[in-house]
Amino acid sequence: MLNLSNLIKQYEGVRAVDDVSFSVEQGDVFGFLGPNGAGKTTTIRMIMGIIQQDSGTIELNGKNINLIGRNNLGYLPEDRGLYQKQKLEETIIYFGILRGLSKLDAKTKTNEWLERFGIGDQGNRKIEELSKGNQQKIQFILSLIHDPSLLILDEPFTGLDPINQLLLKEIIQEKREEGKTILFSTHQMEQVERLCTNICLINQGKIIVEGSLENVKKSHSSDSVDVRFTGELNIEKAKSFFSEMAIKGSSISGVLSCEPRDFLTWMNESVIVQSFQIHVPSLEQIFIEEVKKSS
Amino acid sequence: MNQIWNIVKWEFMNRVKSKLFLITTFLLPFFMGGMMYLPTLLMDIEPEETTEIGLVFEDDILDLTERFQTQMSSIHKLKDGNPQFIFNRFQSNEIALDSVLSKSIDGFLFIPSTVMDTGEVEYFSFSLSNIKIYTQIRRVLNQGVIEQRMIEQNIDMSMVGQLSRRISFDTFKIDEDGETSEGNELASFIIPYLFLMILFMTVFMSGQILLRSVMEERTSRTIEILLSSVTPDELMRGKILGLGALGLTQMCFYLIVGLIATEYKELATIDFSLIPLFLIYFVTGYLFYAAIFAAMGTFFTSEQEAQQSSGVISIIAVLPMIFASYFITNPESAFTIGATYIPPLTPFMMIIRIGTKSVEMTEIIISTVLMIVSCWVMLKLSGKIFRTAILLYGKKATVQEVYRWIRD
Numbered sequence: 245m246l247n248l249s250n251l252i253k254q255y256e257g258v259r260a261v262d263d264v265s266f267s268v269e270q271g272d273v274f275g276f277l278g279p280n281g282a283g284k285t286t287t288i289r290m291i292m293g294i295i296q297q298d299s300g301t302i303e304l305n306g307k308n309i310n311l312i313g314r315n316n317l318g319y320l321p322e323d324r325g326l327y328q329k330q331k332l333e334e335t336i337i338y339f340g341i342l343r344g345l346s347k348l349d350a351k352t353k354t355n356e357w358l359e360r361f362g363i364g365d366q367g368n369r370k371i372e373e374l375s376k377g378n379q380q381k382i383q384f385i386l387s388l389i390h391d392p393s394l395l396i397l398d399e400p401f402t403g404l405d406p407i408n409q410l411l412l413k414e415i416i417q418e419k420r421e422e423g424k425t426i427l428f429s430t431h432q433m434e435q436v437e438r439l440c441t442n443i444c445l446i447n448q449g450k451i452i453v454e455g456s457l458e459n460v461k462k463s464h465s466s467d468s469v470d471v472r473f474t475g476e477l478n479i480e481k482a483k484s485f486f487s488e489m490a491i492k493g494s495s496i497s498g499v500l501s502c503e504p505r506d507f508l509t510w511m512n513e514s515v516i517v518q519s520f521q522i523h524v525p526s527l528e529q530i531f532i533e534e535v536k537k538s539s
Numbered sequence: 540m541n542q543i544w545n546i547v548k549w550e551f552m553n554r555v556k557s558k559l560f561l562i563t564t565f566l567l568p569f570f571m572g573g574m575m576y577l578p579t580l581l582m583d584i585e586p587e588e589t590t591e592i593g594l595v596f597e598d599d600i601l602d603l604t605e606r607f608q609t610q611m612s613s614i615h616k617l618k619d620g621n622p623q624f625i626f627n628r629f630q631s632n633e634i635a636l637d638s639v640l641s642k643s644i645d646g647f648l649f650i651p652s653t654v655m656d657t658g659e660v661e662y663f664s665f666s667l668s669n670i671k672i673y674t675q676i677r678r679v680l681n682q683g684v685i686e687q688r689m690i691e692q693n694i695d696m697s698m699v700g701q702l703s704r705r706i707s708f709d710t711f712k713i714d715e716d717g718e719t720s721e722g723n724e725l726a727s728f729i730i731p732y733l734f735l736m737i738l739f740m741t742v743f744m745s746g747q748i749l750l751r752s753v754m755e756e757r758t759s760r761t762i763e764i765l766l767s768s769v770t771p772d773e774l775m776r777g778k779i780l781g782l783g784a785l786g787l788t789q790m791c792f793y794l795i796v797g798l799i800a801t802e803y804k805e806l807a808t809i810d811f812s813l814i815p816l817f818l819i820y821f822v823t824g825y826l827f828y829a830a831i832f833a834a835m836g837t838f839f840t841s842e843q844e845a846q847q848s849s850g851v852i853s854i855i856a857v858l859p860m861i862f863a864s865y866f867i868t869n870p871e872s873a874f875t876i877g878a879t880y881i882p883p884l885t886p887f888m889m890i891i892r893i894g895t896k897s898v899e900m901t902e903i904i905i906s907t908v909l910m911i912v913s914c915w916v917m918l919k920l921s922g923k924i925f926r927t928a929i930l931l932y933g934k935k936a937t938v939q940e941v942y943r944w945i946r947d
Contacts, residue, residue: 289930292766292767293770294763294766294767294930295930314767314768315768317767318767319763319764319767321760321763321764321767323760323763324760324761324763324764325758325759325760325761325763325764326759326761326764327755327756327759327761328755328759330553338545338549339764339768341545342542342545342546342765342768342769343768383764386764
C-alpha cells in the first residue's frame with residue numbers, strides 16, 4: 245500500500261504540489277489524473293525519490309519510501325527515452341542490474357520479456373533502429389523487469405497499436421492480481437474507466453476529486469434523462485416532474501426535479517415506456533467540468 | 540557504491556568497445572608521428588631536378604665566384620650524382636630577370652663587387668618558399684667570401700681551409716647525481732612536448748565524451764529512467780570514474796607508444812619513474828575538467844552549444860601548449876613557475892616541467908596538494924549544479940539560478 249500524506253513541494257514560492265494526500269491499496273490500479281502542469285510528475289518524482297518533498301510523508305507498506313530501497317519501485321516516466329546507440333538487450337540488462345538484479349537474472353528476464361512482447365529476435369539491434377512502439381515496449385520492460393511492489397506508469401499506452409495496448413493491459417491486470425500497487429497516470433480517460441477502481445484528480449497542485457470511480461461518477465451524475473414512449477401522455481403532469489424539459493413527438497429529454505424512480509413509475513402507469521436512460525457523465529466530462537471549476 | 544561501480548562498468552565497456560574510440564586511439568599516434576617526422580623526412584630527400592641559377596657579377600670577383608661554383612657542385616648533388624645547381628652568368632640584372640620571367644632559370648644571384656666589404660648579396664626568384672635552396676647557396680657563398688677575405692690578407696691558400704673550419708659543439712645533460720649523459724636538443728624538446736600532448740588529448744577526449752554523454756542522457760530523457768534507480772550523485776560519480784578509466788587506458792597506450800617511438804628513434808630512453816607523476820597529473824587534471832564538463836552537460840540542449848563552450852574551456856587549457864617552447868626553454872623563469880600554480884594549468888605545466896627535469900620534489904608535492912584541493916572544490920560545485928539541473932530539460936538555467944544552487 246502506498247500512502248501519501250500532506251505532501252508539499254515548492255518551486256520559487258509556487259506550490260507545485262500543495263498538501264496532497266491519498267492512498268493506493270495493494271492490488272489496486274489507481275488513476276492519478278490531472279491536466280498538464282497540475283503537479284502529477286512532481287508528485288511521482290517525489291514518490292520515486294528523484295526529488296525530495298519540502299514536507300509531508302510517503303510510505304510504502306507502512307515504511308518510509310526513502311528507506312526501503314528503490315529496487316521496490318518501478319517507474320515508466322512520461323518523458324522517457326533510451327540510449328539510442330546501444331543494443332536493446334544490453335540496455336535492458338544494464339537497467340536490470342541497476343535495479344538490483346544479478347547479471348544472470350537480468351539476462352534471463354530480459355529474454356523472457358522480449359519474447360513476451362514478440363521482439364525476442366531483436367535483442368542485438370540498436371534501439372534507434374526500433375519503431376517508436378517497440379521502444380515504448382522496452383521502456384515498459386525496464387519499469388518492471390525487477391518485479392517491483394510499486395509500479396508507476398505514466399502514459400503507458402501512447403504510441404502502441406491496439407494489439408499491444410491489449411497486451412499491456414493484460415500485464416497490468418496480471419500485476420494487480422499479484423498484489424502489486426499500481427499508480428496509473430494518463431490523459432486517456434477511457435483507459436482509466438477500463439482499468440482503475442479508484443482515482444484522484446489534481447489541479448494546480450491540489451486534489452479536487454478523489455474516491456472510487458463508481459462514487460465519483462455517482463456524485464457527478466445529474467438527473468438528466470432521455471425517455472421514449474408510445475401512447476397518450478399528460479404533458480402538463482409530466483412537466484411537473486422536471487426542472488427543465490423538452491418534448492419532441494414521443495420522446496422527452498430533460499432534467500428531473502424528483503427521483504428518477506418516481507417519474508418512471510408514473511410513466512409506466514400512463515404510457516408504454518420503450519426506453520428510459522439516465523445520463524451518467526463520462527470521466528472525461530467530469531475531468532473537464534472539475535478542472536474548469538477549480539481553475 | 541555498488542551502483543557507482545555498475546555505472547563505471549557500463550560507461551567504460553560501452554566506449555572502449557566503440558569503433559570510434561578504437562579508431563581514434565590507434566590512429567592518433569601514427570597521425571601525430573607522421574606530423575612530426577614527415578617534414579624532416581621530406582627535407583632529407585635528395586632533389587631529383589637541377590636548379591638553374593643565374594649569376595650577375597663583375598670580373599673583379601671572378602675568383603670568388605669560380606670557387607663558389609666549384610664548391611656548390613661538389614657539395615650539392617642530385618640522386619644520380621650530377622651537380623644539383625647549374626650556374627649561368629648574366630651581364631646584368633635586367634637580362635637575368637628576363638630569364639627568370641621566361642622561366643629558363645629558377646632565380647638569380649646578384650653579387651656586387653663590394654661584397655668583400657659589405658657582405659651584401661641579393662637573390663631573386665619567383666618563389667622563396669623553398670628555404671632549402673637559398674640556405675644552401677647562402678652557406679657556401681658565405682664560406683667563400685670568408686675564405687676570399689683571408690686570401691686577400693695574404694694568408695696561405697693551404698691554411699685557409701684549416702683556419703676557417705668549424706668547431707664541433709657537443710651537448711651533455713647533467714642529472715641530480717652529477718652524472719653526465721650525451722644530450723640531444725631535439726629530445727629535450729620533444730619529450731616535454733609529447734608528454735603535454737598526451738595529457739591534453741586524453742583529458743579533453745574523456746572530458747568531451749563525458750559532456751556529450753550527460754547531454755545525451757538528458758536530451759534523450761534516459762535520465763528520468765536512470766534516476767529512478769540511482770541518485771544524481773551516483774550517476775555523476777559513476778560517469779566521471781568510468782570515462783576517467785577510459786582516458787587512463789588511452790593515456791597508457793599513448794605513453795607506451797610514445798616512449799617506444801622515442802626510444803626507437805634514439806631520442807630518449809624510457810624513464811619509468813615518471814609514470815606515477817603522470818598518473819597524479821592525469822587524475823587531478825581529468826577530475827578538474829570532468830567536474831566542469833559534467834556540469835556543462837546539464838546545461839546545454841544542443842550539440843552545437845556544447846561544442847562551442849567546450850571550445851572556450853579548451854582554449855584555457857591549450858595555453859601551456861601555445862607557450863610550450865617558451866616554458867621548455869625557460870623552465871625556471873618566474874612566468875613559468877607562476878603559471879604552474881594556476882589550477883586549470885597546473886597539470887599541464889607540471890608535465891612540461893617534469894619533461895625538462897627542472898622540478899623539485901617540493902614543487903611536486905605543492906602542486907599535487909593544490910590540485911587535490913581544486914578538484915574537491917570543483918567537484919563539490921559541479922555536484923550541486925548537476926543534481927538540480929539534470930532534471931531541467933526544457934529550459935536553460937540562468938546565472939542567478941546557478942548561483943542559488945551553488946549557495947544552497
